Amino acid sequence: MVPDPATRPPHGVVPPLVTPLDEHGEVDRASLERLVSFQLDAGVDGVFVGGSSGEIALLDTAQRRAAVEVVVRTVAGAVPVLAGTIDTGTRRVVEHARQATELGADAVVVTAPFYVRPGAAEIVDHFRYVHAAVDVPVVAYDIPSATHVALTPDIVAELAAEDLVVALKDSSGDLAAFREILRRTELPALTGSELFADTAVQVGAAGIVPGLGNVDPHGYVRLHRAAREGDHATAAAEQDRLARLFRITTVADRSRVGFTAGALGAFKTALAVRGVIAHPATNLPLRPLDDDEARGIAAMLDEAGLGPVRAN
Amino acid sequence: MVPDPATRPPHGVVPPLVTPLDEHGEVDRASLERLVSFQLDAGVDGVFVGGSSGEIALLDTAQRRAAVEVVVRTVAGAVPVLAGTIDTGTRRVVEHARQATELGADAVVVTAPFYVRPGAAEIVDHFRYVHAAVDVPVVAYDIPSATHVALTPDIVAELAAEDLVVALKDSSGDLAAFREILRRTELPALTGSELFADTAVQVGAAGIVPGLGNVDPHGYVRLHRAAREGDHATAAAEQDRLARLFRITTVADRSRVGFTAGALGAFKTALAVRGVIAHPATNLPLRPLDDDEARGIAAMLDEAGLGPVRAN
């Protein structure tokens, strides 16, 4: 039976899917289908299409649509599909949210406005308008490294008090603020951290949204289960292994590519090495990793015990 | 005769037009027409629609289109029309640029990618792809306060060396970097500063793009003429008067609205007080200024000698 995200907010392991591209730079539907199947097989509790890891800021209209379509169709109701509708302003977010809803997304994920410099009350208004304009639940997404605008605990508390959002995805890296939100609200909060996912669950996170989960969903599913069951040692051991694996994001030569290409390029390269997706390409203007870097990533996959994925 | 922006890059006074909205939040075409006429009457050398002052980050697709349409039609070839095609990624910028070109824009204005964190080479690639994809000249736009990504002198020098852009709009506020670009390249560079426009022209700027020019284009036209003619005293006196007028952007209570609403709201309020546009409303989620704030702005307009604008 299909979970109802209106009654059960996002929870558990919800990987923010990369958006595989083919040799022409278009969405590689077959690869995206395989990625979704790979995630479902691993036992994830939801998927997030069109997040930062999905290169949402680089996708054109057709690519955004294609990604949501493929994911909704492939998931086929097995788990909730969250769609990122990330943009600079309210009206633009509403446009994306309506598209995503029509395509079958179960919830939309919304950041603070950016490029502009909004005040706290205007950020709350942004969510108020989006909430009123779309028919599916809204998940608030705090990612100040990208937006340079923080969803502070005060803002999140207001969103929770007015029931404007059903959950928070927190990619701030700030555990103190995350715990303040857990303390002050009933809002389910998921962490975007790859590196303290175990801790987040132990202190009360409703779930985890790790970009590295694209590459090793089984690891994060094990981590999550152990953390929820209070088996801290197992969760910590898994976390340590995944933290070492996360070093794939530091392989790229930063004099050639920026931070984003280094991280997302590594996820895609690792997925290509594992045979899940066909091409490691990222979207314009990000530069691809080179062969040496790909070999470095392959070696780290080996070290983490991650081999080719078998089709099923 | 119509200037040809392919042979004559943007220059002179090029105000970044606000986008007036009606009571329903849609583009107020009549007000925008009046604003364009007001600017042309004042003797501006070009107009920039869909810049930061035009709330580009908050306009939906229909609003973006409407703003460009109205401006192109009203300008009717009298001066070049630059259209902002500002977005987070290359493909998204290309989408906007094609639309703007179809609607008749003479050039498009493009920032670095943002939300993502690109490397320097990837930023140059971004302009390389946009340049290849669109049929009109591209103007580079440096506004790190919005994008949090700088177009450094090294990057601009590369853009100039490869003829990827025909001009730079520099809103960095960094005069040292601006002069480095003038020293190292032949690229026409326009400043976005309201506050040292005279200086910028004296050190070699090809033009000025002041948001406050919406409110007092005659002042900036006088400033620009004096500065170009080497009459520094007159230019400085005009600059001082305009700098005092710029205090309208500090009237709004910053515990209620953010920086952007305070600045753009002030421009629009001043234009409404002067009778150029019908409503001072800014786009969602920016909050409007209140009546007290509007009175404060009206008093500053009086002090600056700016009364109602007569229709012609």
Add this chain to the structure above:
Amino acid sequence: MVPDPATRPPHGVVPPLVTPLDEHGEVDRASLERLVSFQLDAGVDGVFVGGSSGEIALLDTAQRRAAVEVVVRTVAGAVPVLAGTIDTGTRRVVEHARQATELGADAVVVTAPFYVRPGAAEIVDHFRYVHAAVDVPVVAYDIPSATHVALTPDIVAELAAEDLVVALKDSSGDLAAFREILRRTELPALTGSELFADTAVQVGAAGIVPGLGNVDPHGYVRLHRAAREGDHATAAAEQDRLARLFRITTVADRSRVGFTAGALGAFKTALAVRGVIAHPATNLPLRPLDDDEARGIAAMLDEAGLGPVRAN
């Protein structure tokens, strides 16, 4: 028997003592003695004099000396005394470190150089020189909110590999980086976080250095014990209580005082309310909290179950 910090690095609960001042602005020796006794009675494992909470950046030479003298004499070998020798440059740090050593400090606590903008290798050199110049163990102190220079995991790994420091105090607020250091080195690492002290211990911190520990050392001693014993529920409950108490740092009106006065003024006000120190004054140029703010803090102390401290 006195612990030997050369063989046993700092560990456990090590409060960063405030520096009480009398009505003339001089170090209030009697109050500082009472504060030390209060901490020792609560069972702390060490004390840190002259840290950020000790207003080290605001103390003149005589005050620095007085504070270390009083603390060393009052502690009388019961626990190790760490002395902050925080300053902008290597030679200045060495000057302070020699003074502190002569006065009997068991270890010195050293940040990256600041005001200047050092490279990573120069930061390591800084610790290399300090290590060579002083006779007591050195503790590295990462507090980028104050220094604007980070001790990255790479730098700390280098410090550990060369045995330049015996421990790290991490006040970065960045749990992911903290765990990376724990994973990559054997270096004992203490957290400066008041808000995730329990978590830090659970993931392997050697100790905690909470500014709020001035006010409620018993709480942090209980938290630390529970966390070390794997009783996460008790530790988390204590952490939640302390996190609520930490709201005393947000009581001060931030239009009147800065962040530092708000936080340190709150610690001192709370200690004065509890009868541990005589005056809540902070050093010039920090402004004192006002009576309303003091009453707000007193109410929060009540709520946290913290009453007057009995002399013993």
Add this chain to the structure above:
Amino acid sequence: MVPDPATRPPHGVVPPLVTPLDEHGEVDRASLERLVSFQLDAGVDGVFVGGSSGEIALLDTAQRRAAVEVVVRTVAGAVPVLAGTIDTGTRRVVEHARQATELGADAVVVTAPFYVRPGAAEIVDHFRYVHAAVDVPVVAYDIPSATHVALTPDIVAELAAEDLVVALKDSSGDLAAFREILRRTELPALTGSELFADTAVQVGAAGIVPGLGNVDPHGYVRLHRAAREGDHATAAAEQDRLARLFRITTVADRSRVGFTAGALGAFKTALAVRGVIAHPATNLPLRPLDDDEARGIAAMLDEAGLGPVRAN
């Protein structure tokens, strides 16, 4: 006749002297004397010892004292001597200011408190206390790249209104703020910019304090004279030459040394190449430039027409 800084605030060309060191890392008095004579011969209007270019943050007590002593004695009243008394807190600044005054400094230069995070009112208080505690005029120094605390126009206006300082040295790089201060106050304001010194004078700066003036004081004296006399073309040509010379600060390999070592090391290396000082060494923990970098700097000196300085 000796200028009286109490009646004539700092003005004209006031180079922020580097502090030459000998092979043992102590102040090289002979080199410092030569540097002072070189500056006086070039016609500077004052000297600033112990500024950021003087590595004030890295000098120990003896070095601070030695530098002021040598400069005061060598200047011998020919021009005013400003002494930097830069430190994190009020009492520490007062300590330094009293020392500098005893050693004969004519004025002291004071930044906002740093390491701590003061509020605006506390920053004004800082200057209030320092003003009351020292017998010589105080110059406010805004250098947010070092202190991470800005002296905003509002703060400076308050300092001016209360006569707490006799001048401002503005190293913010923010020409708009600099001009706001000139517009709002009568306070003499000097720019610390090497790169728009001509502009600053043209818009009303009372003087210039360029670190690069150590290397080419004659150039800045010519620039200043031309700018004051309204000969903008000559001033701009000189400024352009000096801006190209300023590229010496970018020669050092930034993977080996930090920003400060790259800039100050270049000034000292250039002075050593020109024969003014004996050694290019900077203070611990800054790393010296290497031989290749020194050759690169020598080539740039050649290109700028700067040869060995003859003793006189």
